[in-house]
Amino acid sequence: MKLTGAQILIESLKAEGVEAIFGIPGGAIMPVYDVLFDSGIAHILTRHEQGAIHAAEGYARTTGKVGVCMATSGPGATNLVTGLVDALMDSTPIVAITGQVPTHLIGTDGFQEADIYGISIPATKYNYLVRDVNKLAQIVAEAFYIARTGRPGPVLIDLPKDIQLAVTEYVKPKPVSLPCYDQYFQEINETQVDKAIQAIEEAERPVIYVGGGVIISGAHQELYEFAKRTHIPVTTTLMGLGSFPGTDELSLGMLGMHGTKYANYAMGEADLIIALGARFDDRVTGKVSEFARNAKIVHVDIDAAEINKIVYAHIPIRGDVKKVLQVFLKKLDKAKLKTYDKWHKQIQEWKTQYPLTYENSEDEVIPQYVVEQIYEATKGEAIITVGVGQHQMWAAQYYRFQAPRSWVSSSGLGTMGFGFPAAIGAQVAYPHRTVFTIDGDGSFQMTIQELATAVQYHLPIKIAILNNGYLGMVRQWQQLFFKGRYSHTFLGSPDFVKIAEGYGAVGMLITKKAEVRPAIEKALETDNTVVMDFRIPQEDNVFPMIPAGGTLKQMIG
Amino acid sequence: MLHTLSLLVRNHPGVLSHVAGLFTRRGYNIESISVGVTENPELSRMTIAVGGDERVVQQIIKQCQKLVDVLSIKDLKYDESITRELAVFVVKTPTNQSRAEIIQIAGVFNARVADMSETSIMIEVTGNQRQIDSITRLLAQYGIEEMARTGIVALTFPSKRKPEDSSERE
Structure with missing residues (x-):
């Protein structure tokens, strides 16, 4: 069967089971869009390519499938770059397809030409510039394989316009085999697991420290059983929220810069830390030389380069965390497990003495209260996406996630504007679930144009803006570390209600505490995109806080 | 290091x-x-x-x-592998004596004279980095007009190859 490159691309996407693509057409990708038109694959037209890739990330993060986005050459392609790096940092499987000028124009500074292949090398797990239509089907198969296997990540395929139009015999791709890449998927070293179990038997004060890897590998059930059987308390990173029930008695909540005091104290006092799919980010460790000084470290990771990168691992275990935990569970039958009563008593004292709490108000709209009310109104079952800043931390602290893949946050790169387009991807994936974006007024305004997308595709996303009229987290740092000199962080506030209405969404202004819950309930009953403008105090801060590069002793709040 | x-x-x-x-x-x-x-x-x-x-x-x-x-x-590892680099120099030879000395130095390093003019000489040499550094230092006394180094190539000695290295022969 003779097909054009564009047809081969769409056939290949179907073969990968792609159901939705997020993108914007343009000159250099038009042959592909022409085939896409009646292909049966859903396409969500965003208003900016950054929105398209964040939506693909939201889709991927909530489903575990590969998210697909598409853009034209030049500015279309460069607008994807933030999302590519974001997906690389948070290990999100993405395939990004970009149009490119015809091959004979490459290198001539053609109209809308950008070297996205070169630009995206440090922004992707792998990337391709297709120069031969006969290789296209195999390249697409490889791209999906690389994106979703091992430590997932973004893969970019740059497709020149003449290749899209070239005709060739369509040959189905061979099963993907990449010797250079596949050789690192090795067997789990069970001797290392034995050593780790011995360390558990010998420990007095162990902690399980869980990162996003547990969610990516779908290891939440194994984690639950592992924690319950070993009686070891669990703290999660920002990426790990939802991997362990936040309401469980073994849960310490989130650790790190804005983590709970008891999680950070437990890490500081621990004599054994079992790191599962976590990478000792600086927001977790603070000053590395002071981090967990008394602890033996077991580090389970699929990526060998993460082991010993920041913190020395006494017992490294290379492998998929789900499979590694299955080996642990099998071996636990013969282990001499403890109950660590003294340790739990100590943790309970910390929990009583330093609970995660905030000062509520009689009439003001307090941000933490808003998050709690969203949590209660949605029974903790909503998909929550967030931007980056104070609102993100309040959401992480006070929405007690019960299930994996229900929390979508740009955690590694910290991309403001991520939350709302990510919610579009999540709502496309789950039309019947409640999708809430808890956003800041600064973050929301970075991708606010996607309101048009949400309304056009009837996506009933609920956007809760915790509006303090500032770039709040930067303002907080200015207050604490720059003598209160609020250099260029004041935003003021547009009329978000009018903006929402202008786009055809529903707008609500909430200025009093008593209005908070009714507004949330009303939003949940509304079958439309809803923008809730919660006017919170301008200078509320996120506490507790360990300053960047700091130690437990420097904890504020 | x-x-x-x-x-x-x-x-x-x-x-x-x-x-x-x-x-x-x-x-x-x-x-x-x-x-x-x-x-x-x-x-x-x-x-x-x-x-x-x-x-x-x-x-x-x-x-x-x-x-x-x-x-x-x-x-x-240094003692388990061969490491080689090619360097090419153009050195000033204002006098016959300097030319003769340079040719003598070249001989010590197994270097070859690639070309000569009335006022300069071109030397090519292969060796490990230490040898190249040494001849560079010696030739510098006469005034190096131009030089180029390839950067090193290296391979493990067959007698030092470990069994697990065999996969890279494929």
Whole structure:
């Protein structure tokens, strides 16, 4: 069967089971869009390519499938770059397809030409510039394989316009085999697991420290059983929220810069830390030389380069965390497990003495209260996406996630504007679930144009803006570390209600505490995109806080 | 300390950018890099000289291993491998005496005279980095007009090859 490159691309996407693509057409990708038109694959037209890739990330993060986005050459392609790096940092499987000028124009500074292949090398797990239509089907198969296997990540395929139009015999791709890449998927070293179990038997004060890897590998059930059987308390990173029930008695909540005091104290006092799919980010460790000084470290990771990168691992275990935990569970039958009563008593004292709490108000709209009310109104079952800043931390602290893949946050790169387009991807994936974006007024305004997308595709996303009229987290740092000199962080506030209405969404202004819950309930009953403008105090801060590069002793709040 | 990394990589456009890009992104400094095709036309060998303590070099190796195009990477030990570099010099020879001395120095290093003019001489030499550094220092006394170094290529001695290295022969 003779097909054009564009047809081969769409056939290949179907073969990968792609159901939705997020993108914007343009000159250099038009042959592909022409085939896409009646292909049966859903396409969500965003208003900016950054929105398209964040939506693909939201889709991927909530489903575990590969998210697909598409853009034209030049500015279309460069607008994807933030999302590519974001997906690389948070290990999100993405395939990004970009149009490119015809091959004979490459290198001539053609109209809308950008070297996205070169630009995206440090922004992707792998990337391709297709120069031969006969290789296209195999390249697409490889791209999906690389994106979703091992430590997932973004893969970019740059497709020149003449290749899209070239005709060739369509040959189905061979099963993907990449010797250079596949050789690192090795067997789990069970001797290392034995050593780790011995360390558990010998420990007095162990902690399980869980990162996003547990969610990516779908290891939440194994984690639950592992924690319950070993009686070891669990703290999660920002990426790990939802991997362990936040309401469980073994849960310490989130650790790190804005983590709970008891999680950070437990890490500081621990004599054994079992790191599962976590990478000792600086927001977790603070000053590395002071981090967990008394602890033996077991580090389970699929990526060998993460082991010993920041913190020395006494017992490294290379492998998929789900499979590694299955080996642990099998071996636990013969282990001499403890109950660590003294340790739990100590943790309970910390929990009583330093609970995660905030000062509520009689009439003001307090941000933490808003998050709690969203949590209660949605029974903790909503998909929550967030931007980056104070609102993100309040959401992480006070929405007690019960299930994996229900929390979508740009955690590694910290991309403001991520939350709302990510919610579009999540709502496309789950039309019947409640999708809430808890956003800041600064973050929301970075991708606010996607309101048009949400309304056009009837996506009933609920956007809760915790509006303090500032770039709040930067303002907080200015207050604490720059003598209160609020250099260029004041935003003021547009009329978000009018903006929402202008786009055809529903707008609500909430200025009093008593209005908070009714507004949330009303939003949940509304079958439309809803923008809730919660006017919170301008200078509320996120506490507790360990300053960047700091130690437990420097904890504020 | 300088380490010599030997990488077998897939031979296609872009692979050099991927490897070099990794060094940029992670903030590692390349002292020298040389690339050439191997007996298998689908594979190229890259030899990269890089500075850093053991921990940094281990991290570089692991990051390189993650690259989809990298089939193998080895940190070559000095006493287990041959390391060679080609250097070419143009040196001033204002007098017959200086020319004679330069030819004598070249002889000590097994270097070859590639060309001569009335006022200068071109020397080519291969050797390990220490030898190249030495002849560079000696020739510098006469005034080096121009020079070029290839960066090193290296291979493990067959007698020192370990069984696990055999996979890279494929």
